Amino acid sequence: MHYVSGHSMRDLGGFVLLRGERNKPFQPLVELPVTDQERFSPQRTYSYIDGETQAGNSYRYEIVSRTTDGYTSAPSNEVEFTRAWPRKNLKPQNFASPAPSPFPTNLP
Numbered sequence: 001m002h003y004v005s006g007h008s009m010r011d012l013g014g015f016v017l018l019r020g021e022r023n024k025p026f027q028p029l030v031e032l033p034v035t036d037q038e039r040f041s042p043q044r045t046y047s048y049i050d051g052e053t054q055a056g057n058s059y060r061y062e063i064v065s066r067t068t069d070g071y072t073s074a075p076s077n078e079v080e081f082t083r084a085w086p087r088k089n090l091k092p093q094n095f096a097s098p099a100p101s102p103f104p105t106n107l108p
Contacts, residue, residue: 013068017048018075020060026075031066058082 014033018026032046053059059082062075 011067011069013066015046016064016066016072017050018062018064019050020062022058026060026062029061053083055083055085 012034014031016031017029019029020026029050030048032048050059050061058080060078060080062078064075065073
């Protein structure tokens with residue numbers, strides 16, 4: 001992780017995922033801590049599955065980062081989606097498991 005200036009960020013404490021439903025204001029949904037700053041190869045990607053969404057509802061998300069001493073970044077770009085109802089008449093023979101991808105060996 002890097003600051004806007006390009007310097008390496010060694011004091012990243014975590015991320016806060018914010019969610020807003022329809023036109024309601026954003027509210028903190030979950031805080032994702034960063035605990036591996038001292039590792040040789042720190043984590044570069046993060047993911048979270050929001051299990052509290054309902055079909056037919058629209059949701060907006062933003063992320064802010066926090067430093068270990070409490071500073072908060074500006075919010076990320078906003079992402080919006082509407083959770084769709086499952087399609088009817090799905091046939092199991094139409095599903096295929098994705099082929100496993102090889103583990104990357106040339107990580108930076």
